[in-house]
Amino acid sequence: xxxxxxxxxxxxxxxxxxxxxxxxxxxxxxxxxxxxxxxxxxxxxxxxxxxxxxxxxxxxxxxxxxxxxxxxxxxxxxxxxxxxxxxxxxxxxxxxxxxxxxxxxxxxxxxxxxxxxxxxxxxxxxxxxxxxxxxxxxxxxxxxxxxxxxxxxxxxxxxxxxxxxxxxxxxxxxxxxxxxxxxxxxxxxxxxxxxxxxxxxxxxxxxxxxxxxxxxxxxxxxxxxxxxxxxxxxxxxxxxxxxxxxxxxxxxxxxxxxxxxxxxxxxxxxxxxxxxxxxxxxxxxxxxxxxxxxxxxxxxxxxxxxxxxxxxxxxxxxxxxxxxxxxxxxxxxxxxxxxxxxxxxxxxxxxxxxxxxxxxxxxxxxxxxxxxxxxxxxxxxxxxxxxxxxxxxxxxxxxxxxxxxxxxxxxxxxxxxxxxxxxxxxxxxxxxxxxxxxxxxxxxxxxxxxxxxxxxxxxxxxxxxxxxxxxxxxxxxxxxxxxxxxxxxxxxxxxxxxxxxxxxxxxxxxxxxxxxxxxx
Amino acid sequence: xxxxxxxxxxxxxxxxxxxxxxxxxxxxxxxxxxxxxxxxxxxxxxxxxxxxxxxxxxxxxxxxxxxxxxxxxxxxxxxxxxxxxxxxxxxxxxxxxxxxxxxxxxxxxxxxxxxxxxxxxxxxxxxxxxxxxxxxxxxxxxxxxxxxxxxxxxxxxxxxxxxxxxxxxxxxxxxxxxxxxxxxxxxxxxxxxxxxxxxxxxxxxxxxxxxxxxxxxxxxxxxxxxxxxxxxxxxxxxxxxxxxxxxxxxxxxxxxxxxxxxxxxxxxxxxxxxxxxxxxxxxxxxxxxxxxxxxxxxxxxxxxxxxxxxxxxxxxxxxxxxxxxxx
Numbered sequence: 001x002x003x004x005x006x007x008x009x010x011x012x013x014x015x016x017x018x019x020x021x022x023x024x025x026x027x028x029x030x031x032x033x034x035x036x037x038x039x040x041x042x043x044x045x046x047x048x049x050x051x052x053x054x055x056x057x058x059x060x061x062x063x064x065x066x067x068x069x070x071x072x073x074x075x076x077x078x079x080x081x082x083x084x085x086x087x088x089x090x091x092x093x094x095x096x097x098x099x100x101x102x103x104x105x106x107x108x109x110x111x112x113x114x115x116x117x118x119x120x121x122x123x124x125x126x127x128x129x130x131x132x133x134x135x136x137x138x139x140x141x142x143x144x145x146x147x148x149x150x151x152x153x154x155x156x157x158x159x160x161x162x163x164x165x166x167x168x169x170x171x172x173x174x175x176x177x178x179x180x181x182x183x184x185x186x187x188x189x190x191x192x193x194x195x196x197x198x199x200x201x202x203x204x205x206x207x208x209x210x211x212x213x214x215x216x217x218x219x220x221x222x223x224x225x226x227x228x229x230x231x232x233x234x235x236x237x238x239x240x241x242x243x244x245x246x247x248x249x250x251x252x253x254x255x256x257x258x259x260x261x262x263x264x265x266x267x268x269x270x271x272x273x274x275x276x277x278x279x280x281x282x283x284x285x286x287x288x289x290x291x292x293x294x295x296x297x298x299x300x301x302x303x304x305x306x307x308x309x310x311x312x313x314x315x316x317x318x319x320x321x322x323x324x325x326x327x328x329x330x331x332x333x334x335x336x337x338x339x340x341x342x343x344x345x346x347x348x349x350x351x352x353x354x355x356x357x358x359x360x361x362x363x364x365x366x367x368x369x370x371x372x373x374x375x376x377x378x379x380x381x382x383x384x385x386x387x388x389x390x391x392x393x394x395x396x397x398x399x400x401x402x403x404x405x406x407x408x409x410x411x412x413x414x415x416x417x418x419x420x421x422x423x424x425x426x427x428x429x430x431x432x433x434x435x436x437x438x439x440x441x442x443x444x445x446x447x448x449x450x451x452x453x454x455x456x457x458x459x460x461x462x463x464x465x466x467x468x469x470x471x472x473x474x475x476x477x478x479x480x481x482x483x484x485x486x487x488x489x490x491x492x493x494x495x496x497x498x499x500x501x502x503x504x505x506x507x508x509x510x511x512x513x514x515x516x517x518x519x520x
Numbered sequence: 521x522x523x524x525x526x527x528x529x530x531x532x533x534x535x536x537x538x539x540x541x542x543x544x545x546x547x548x549x550x551x552x553x554x555x556x557x558x559x560x561x562x563x564x565x566x567x568x569x570x571x572x573x574x575x576x577x578x579x580x581x582x583x584x585x586x587x588x589x590x591x592x593x594x595x596x597x598x599x600x601x602x603x604x605x606x607x608x609x610x611x612x613x614x615x616x617x618x619x620x621x622x623x624x625x626x627x628x629x630x631x632x633x634x635x636x637x638x639x640x641x642x643x644x645x646x647x648x649x650x651x652x653x654x655x656x657x658x659x660x661x662x663x664x665x666x667x668x669x670x671x672x673x674x675x676x677x678x679x680x681x682x683x684x685x686x687x688x689x690x691x692x693x694x695x696x697x698x699x700x701x702x703x704x705x706x707x708x709x710x711x712x713x714x715x716x717x718x719x720x721x722x723x724x725x726x727x728x729x730x731x732x733x734x735x736x737x738x739x740x741x742x743x744x745x746x747x748x749x750x751x752x753x754x755x756x757x758x759x760x761x762x763x764x765x766x767x768x769x770x771x772x773x774x775x776x777x778x779x780x781x782x783x784x785x786x787x788x789x790x791x792x793x794x795x796x797x798x799x800x801x802x803x804x805x806x807x808x809x810x811x812x813x814x815x816x817x818x819x820x821x822x823x824x825x826x827x828x829x830x831x832x833x834x835x836x837x838x839x840x841x842x843x844x845x846x847x
């Protein structure tokens with residue numbers, strides 16, 4: 001009598017038709033994918049399936065949320081490089097015979113490899129202009145602007161050239177040659193017609209501070225310390241300024257700049273939208289910017305109106321609805337956007353997240369070395385603490401949700417908690433998790449998926465992962481890892497299986513991890 | 521410490537907690553010998569199956585602990601499914617959840633973990649000689665409880681027309697005396713004989729069951745994959761795959777890392793299977809063990825689980841997990 005095997009053994013046996021490594025090819029890999037173990041669960045009729053990056057324990061691939069294999073798990077590196085192109089990498093030996101990751105092909109979102117040559121690096125044009133920038137492998141030492149559709153070179157360049165950005169609206173892109181320190185503006189249409197000559201050039205360029213895809217204008221830092229707005233549609237006249245605020249990297253609001261010793265704000269046409277009239281100007285955040293006037297700092301709005309009168313010796317940017325200011329004695333305190341003091345005895349205030357809708361606030365250090373910590377959101381403060389942690393860091397996870405992490409020096413434990421700043425209460429209590437991270441979006445998602453995130457916790461020596469939704473609800477718990485999250489499914493590993501699991505915890509498809517280990 | 525690549529996925533997720541161990545003089549770390557293999561005579565197979573008469577339900581004798589009470593368990597890669605099955609049975613956890621809570625550091629490092637107190641119970645294959653020496657040098661005495669049987673199996677590409685070899689033919693191949701498949705009834709091709717690293721569990725079986733004191737030939741570095749799965753991949757994907765021969769343990773190669781295009785060789789006319797391993801007809805059978813430190817108290821969770829695995833209900837669990845329990 002044949003002995004009965006438990007479910008997992010059946011799974012292992014069924015997955016015996018594991019995929020192997022196919023040689024590099026310009027056609028889709030002929031290698032059959034492992035047979036899905038479980039019956040596909042219900043998927044939304046008519047909806048375009050998510051294309052998820054999956055991981056078999058060693059290698060990455062792309063599977064549709066229906067379980068269909070788009071790219072088998074054969075790649076060490078897999079990265080979206082445009083809305084419909086993906087760069088696929090493997091380990092290749094470098095000149096020292098060490099194995100490094102190299103992009104070996106660019107593919108579409110249907111599993112077709114479009115190139116038969118290797119790159120060291122491939123970069124997205126950032127604005128879906130139909131261009132890719134690539135650096136070829138060590139043998140050619142060349143870079144190129146590729147046509148994203150055909151993946152063939154439109155313009156070959158020395159690898160000293162760097163791609164700065166492209167603009168659909170302006171129909172141009174910017175390059176910078178680090179060898180000659182020359183930036184060049186190119187018309188996309190002309191390049192496609194075979195005319196690689198630049199529309200304009202700018203010399204003495206050190207680096208790009210930020211690029212505005214709406215206008216095609218780059219803010220370029222020059223070797224003499226000055227800056228220039230350069231680029232546009234070909235008719236734009238380069239605008240030079242004496243200085244740009246050191247901490248402006250293309251964030252909220254216009255650019256704080258200095259001209260003839262006075263500070264103001266400019267848009268990306270180089271026009272002063274707030275005329276240079278301040279002694280110093282800082283970047284906008286939460287709608288306000290600190291400016292120095294008459295020897296004291298106040299705050300202006302984006303019309304240039306002074307909304308908090310100059311009165312502070314030092315002033316930081318707003319984040320979470322509060323800002324750290326200091327008086328002439330060096331005492332730090334928080335103010336709200338009306339200029340009212342909300343907390344005294346503050347030493348640091350750090351913005352969290354790109355939109356600075358939260359902040360980590362730290363009190364002055366006490367004699368015992370400890371200090372108080374708060375998280376600010378919408379001008380409201382929540383005090384946080386983690387065991388005996390003497391240092392706490394915070395990370396914005398989602399609207400209103402903030403991960404707090406620290407190291408308990410007494411127990412040696414890495415502790416994390418999940419705080420709902422709207423209620424001031426913990427969704428996950430201190431120590432329940434070790435850390436939180438964001439989730440990878442599907443390759444074909446129209447916008448970055450920011451509404452799911454992951455909490456990692458130890459069960460003895462095994463690291464387990466829980467998937468949270470935007471509200472902080474645990475969608476899936478007790479996984480070993482989550483690689484990519486779609487609308488209703490996630491690419492995960494649980495136990496001895498990896499595959500795609502729906503949010504009810506049912507496998508859409510699953511494969512044994514044992515058949516996929518160590519294929520290098 | 522030897523630089524052996526670990527079971528990568530498991531290792532990446534591990535953070536072993538350090539803990540002191542009280543070393544006691546170790547008389548011996550040598551497990552009990554494997555049963556003598558029946559070589560030529562087809563022995564009547566002792567069926568591992570239960571009697572046809574349905575027995576009355578028996579009380580559950582398994583020890584039961586919460587996950588917090590459950591001992592730190594480590595072991596061999598091939599025992600990972602068993603480790604998960606035991607965890608599920610003892611804690612009442614769903615098997616899928618138990619798998620998610622299960623990891624191992626591979627045979628040599630599992631013994632190291634037990635000796636230094638990071639693990640309290642191993643489900644593990646026999647250690648290689650150098651690991652046994654390390655255990656002996658540590659002064660920590662270990663108790664070995666045989667709980668199951670596995671076998672050293674020889675694997676070739678299915679395109680190889682050779683279906684089986686004798687023990688002496690295998691010995692000649694691995695001592696370098698036989699170098700062409702034509703010498704053993706195959707085609708006129710050189711033999712590419714893969715081995716494993718010296719501290720691996722598979723290599724320990726190979727040295728004990730086939731080499732028996734002989735020195736295997738030195739092979740090119742590429743013929744010594746560091747992982748169990750890598751050897752099987754190498755056999756499947758070696759440039760001249762039809763020439764290659766390698767070995768693994770039956771459970772791993774048959775259930776955990778089944779690979780299309782490969783086949784097991786019969787040895788002395790006996791194909792490795794659950795039945796021929798259980799009966800001992802297959803020549804290269806060896807035990808695997810539950811191992812605890814000898815000073816582990818009689819009522820400790822680790823000792824209770826180890827002892828229970830040798831009982832009838834423990835054997836039934838081992839069988840249900842797809843392994844061949846010790847008779």
